Amino acid sequence: MDFPHQILIYCVQITTRLQYVLDWVFREQLSIDYKITYDKSVWLDHQGPKINYSETRLQNEDILIIPHRLIFETGETPQQLNVNRWKKSTILFYNQPGALVPFDLFSATFYLLSRYEEYLPHKKDKHGRYWHTNSVAAQYSFLQQPVVDEWIIAFKRILERKFNIDIPHNQFDFLPTYDIDIAWAYMHKSRKYNWGGALKDVLKLKIGWAFDRLIVTNSKRQDPYDAYAWMDDVHKFYNLQPMYFFLVGKNGPFDKNLDPAIPAMQNLIKETAAQYQVGLHPSYGSYNQPGVLQKELNTLQEIVNRYLLCSRQHYIKMALPDTYRDLIEAGIEEDYSMGYPTVNGFRAGTSQPFLWFDLSREEKTELRVHPFCFMETTAINLYEGSKNEAYQEVERLIMATKNVHGRFVSIFHNNNLGNGRENKGWHKFYQKMIELVQR
Numbered sequence: 001m002d003f004p005h006q007i008l009i010y011c012v013q014i015t016t017r018l019q020y021v022l023d024w025v026f027r028e029q030l031s032i033d034y035k036i037t038y039d040k041s042v043w044l045d046h047q048g049p050k051i052n053y054s055e056t057r058l059q060n061e062d063i064l065i066i067p068h069r070l071i072f073e074t075g076e077t078p079q080q081l082n083v084n085r086w087k088k089s090t091i092l093f094y095n096q097p098g099a100l101v102p103f104d105l106f107s108a109t110f111y112l113l114s115r116y117e118e119y120l121p122h123k124k125d126k127h128g129r130y131w132h133t134n135s136v137a138a139q140y141s142f143l144q145q146p147v148v149d150e151w152i153i154a155f156k157r158i159l160e161r162k163f164n165i166d167i168p169h170n171q172f173d174f175l176p177t178y179d180i181d182i183a184w185a186y187m188h189k190s191r192k193y194n195w196g197g198a199l200k201d202v203l204k205l206k207i208g209w210a211f212d213r214l215i216v217t218n219s220k221r222q223d224p225y226d227a228y229a230w231m232d233d234v235h236k237f238y239n240l241q242p243m244y245f246f247l248v249g250k251n252g253p254f255d256k257n258l259d260p261a262i263p264a265m266q267n268l269i270k271e272t273a274a275q276y277q278v279g280l281h282p283s284y285g286s287y288n289q290p291g292v293l294q295k296e297l298n299t300l301q302e303i304v305n306r307y308l309l310c311s312r313q314h315y316i317k318m319a320l321p322d323t324y325r326d327l328i329e330a331g332i333e334e335d336y337s338m339g340y341p342t343v344n345g346f347r348a349g350t351s352q353p354f355l356w357f358d359l360s361r362e363e364k365t366e367l368r369v370h371p372f373c374f375m376e377t378t379a380i381n382l383y384e385g386s387k388n389e390a391y392q393e394v395e396r397l398i399m400a401t402k403n404v405h406g407r408f409v410s411i412f413h414n415n416n417l418g419n420g421r422e423n424k425g426w427h428k429f430y431q432k433m434i435e436l437v438q439r
Helices: 016-029 039-047 107-112 147-163 190-205 209-217 228-238 263-275 290-302 322-330 376-382 385-405 426-437
Strands: 006-010 033-037 050-052 085-087 089-091 173-180 243-246 277-280 354-358 363-369 407-414
Touching: 006 039, 016 033, 016 147, 016 363, 033 263, 039 050, 089 147, 107 147, 107 354, 147 209, 173 426, 209 263, 228 263, 228 426, 263 277, 277 290, 277 376, 290 322, 322 354, 376 385, 376 407, 376 426, 385 407, 385 426, 407 426
Parallel strands: 006 033, 006 050, 173 243, 173 407, 243 277
Antiparallel strands: 085 089, 354 363
16 A cells, blocks of 8 residues: 655664554555654654654654553553543543643554453453443543544644644444344244244233234234334435344353254345345354354354354353454455444444454454444433433434544344334434435
């Protein structure tokens, strides 16, 4: 790739952590090439753009960023984060009051992108997942701000002003995604299953549900989870290119999809894959079981008759580094699980994709992580079905992403976009959200 500009960085030590974050900040986000030098005289004689990344001022340089020890260490230890504010953003590793960049931008970026805090001892939720309340973003109330993107935008403006250069900015992008956890509520299930379900509904005084079940299974009404044709119409009308993630694992307490051997399920997957990008939704039961994960991936690949490189964890059930290592071993190259299942926001502090850094091995991997920041089931649970409150939240997240020219990735489920009794009207919410995105 040809870069319009190059910047010279002076530092006393280069580590895999520093190399990783410099690649992402400069080459991926700012489209600027960089070189590193340990030679003071080379740096002092350089007439082009340059940054001093050390503890010592070399001359009356415009940009001195003082490094935090995190960027030069190995292993994981609790860090003194020195949280402060800068240009309407919360910052970490504040160490230089009054400076153009008063914190270690590179260590702070690395801390959030690597998910450093998730390797430290922490409290887990009932599903064994990292609980968002452990995070510095939750504790300092910046979870719904893409702070890393905000830092880079501010840094970009400093570079442009100080070195009289123009740096292109990213374009706002929207990626709608769907998790197909339960393809149909009643259709393509056994008569025994549906009659038993209807009886349970009656005993729970859910008469309307029992009536729906019997009417649908007698082909008198569309299945309440069958929103696929409507979703297709939405994609065509708004010119969207969505992604679908299919759950094809063995049934269990948290894995409720139809058996992928059922012809109707196979046809749904094939028809979707013919139009859109599809990926694996590794089951709850595949967690920490690489063999199960591989079997599920093979099943889905056999149905679509091609290799699949994308995945998102069901229930967002993941733990670092094991889950990502299992995905890499299975041949997955793109993961879409980087977000919280219990609260909407920016788990890694950014809306932009990044390569995963395996902190325990101190190495950059080829697994590209795509963060999501809004899932409708999370909003439904948090706001007890209130669409007004959910819309206020998604509006904030969209505006925050647009302000940094970021990438807004949403997750919806077919069962909430259909005409089921439990979550009526969310298809209208979804369409309203899309119109806000495209405004």
